[in-house]
Amino acid sequence: MEARDTLTFPQESRWNIDPYLPATVAPSSTTKKPIHVTLTFATSLDSSLSLSPGVQTVLSGPESKAMTHYLRSKHDAILVGVGTAIADNPSLNCRIEGVGGYGGENLTGQPRPVVLDPRGRWLLGDQTKILKLAKEGRGKAPFVVSSEPLGEENRKILESAGGKNIVLGDILDPTAPTTRLPWHTLLAALSKEGIQSLMIEGGGAVINDLLHPSHFSLVDTVIVTIAPIWLGKDGVQVCPEERVDEERNVKVPVAKLRETKWVPLGDDVVLCGRPIA
Numbered sequence: 001m002e003a004r005d006t007l008t009f010p011q012e013s014r015w016n017i018d019p020y021l022p023a024t025v026a027p028s029s030t031t032k033k034p035i036h037v038t039l040t041f042a043t044s045l046d047s048s049l050s051l052s053p054g055v056q057t058v059l060s061g062p063e064s065k066a067m068t069h070y071l072r073s074k075h076d077a078i079l080v081g082v083g084t085a086i087a088d089n090p091s092l093n094c095r096i097e098g099v100g101g102y103g104g105e106n107l108t109g110q111p112r113p114v115v116l117d118p119r120g121r122w123l124l125g126d127q128t129k130i131l132k133l134a135k136e137g138r139g140k141a142p143f144v145v146s147s148e149p150l151g152e153e154n155r156k157i158l159e160s161a162g163g164k165n166i167v168l169g170d171i172l173d174p175t176a177p178t179t180r181l182p183w184h185t186l187l188a189a190l191s192k193e194g195i196q197s198l199m200i201e202g203g204g205a206v207i208n209d210l211l212h213p214s215h216f217s218l219v220d221t222v223i224v225t226i227a228p229i230w231l232g233k234d235g236v237q238v239c240p241e242e243r244v245d246e247e248r249n250v251k252v253p254v255a256k257l258r259e260t261k262w263v264p265l266g267d268d269v270v271l272c273g274r275p276i277a
């Protein structure tokens with residue numbers, strides 16, 4: 001491990017974020033779900049996650065990046081959609097000083113990466129960072145959630161690194177234009193695997209789906225890094241489907257937060273809040 005790999009997140013900043021973390025917040029009482037869900041991502045001032053779908057874009061400055069890694073150390077698992085796995089080839093481990101693989105014992109403090117890949121599009125191989133890190137003892141091997149079993153070769157590569165294919169069953173409509181795994185079924189499956197806290201990092205399709213009112217109630221806390229940058233029109237946007245009050249036939253807000261806290265971190269600001277049910 002190189003020293004520059006390791007991040008630190010100071011105690012005074014931790015106090016600002018801690019009230020929104022799983023250890024201090026009971027899972028939403030209304031939905032009776034067993035998992036604490038944190039929705040977290042970094043966005044530009046024009047609500048983009050990246051310059052375009054295939055382009056990994058650095059938005060977080062060093063201080064808010066360390067905050068994201070602190071969050072990773074406080075959750076059992078970290079989830080992204082297959083679009084992000086393919087575009088970014090992410091590490092999805094925690095590089096905070098003192099966690100397992102970065103000065104700490106075993107894999108203590110490392111989250112389990114979870115990739116939503118309904119149709120088995122993510123091709124695993126020697127260059128897959130998550131697998132490399134798992135083999136080096138610097139991160140956990142991923143769970144890949146699909147609607148039918150992964151292909152033989154992909155499954156073998158996954159399992160040889162210690163990962164697992166969670167098959168939710170044939171729940172997708174093959175004629176439907178989108179391939180979305182249902183959140184309730186997914187959270188129940190992860191809970192069965194012993195996961196009690198999950199941070200969802202993106203990307204655009206996953207976040208926009210989760211902001212839909214019928215899913216947003218599954219989210220306990222939202223932690224968004226806002227970077228002082230505009231990315232322009234082609235960005236992958238956080239912009240959920242509009243919502244219409246059918247009785248009055250008027251547009252209404254899609255989702256809103258309460259108990260917000262705005263925490264400046266370097267040049268960025270981090271917004272913490274809880275969904276209004």
Ligand SMILES: NC(=O)C1=CN([C@@H]2O[C@H](COP(=O)(O)OP(=O)(O)OC[C@H]3O[C@@H](n4cnc5c(N)ncnc54)[C@H](O)[C@@H]3O)[C@@H](O)[C@H]2O)C=CC1
Pocket residue numbers: 040041042043048049050051052053054055056057059080081082083084085087088116117118119179180181182183201202203204205206207209210236
């Ligand atoms: N700035 C940030 O914090 C982050 C940025 N990103 C960026 O986002 C971009 C990728 O975003 P997208 O292309 O939108 O891909 P995505 O990562 O949201 O994956 C979308 C895919 O996930 C699958 N999926 C399964 N269940 C789903 C559900 N319930 N809802 C929605 N999708 C579901 C679908 O097959 C869908 O095609 C990349 O450019 C990446 O760099 C990704 C994560 C965080």
Ligand SMILES: Nc1nc(O)c(N)c(N[C@@H]2O[C@H](COP(=O)(O)O)[C@@H](O)[C@H]2O)n1
Pocket residue numbers: 041042056057058059060064065068080084085088089090091092093201202225
């Ligand atoms: N917090 C945050 N800030 C940014 O500027 C980002 N681009 C992202 N992206 C997310 O982090 C993943 C990369 O993580 P690794 O450094 O490879 O572990 C990327 O795939 C997005 O999920 N996040």
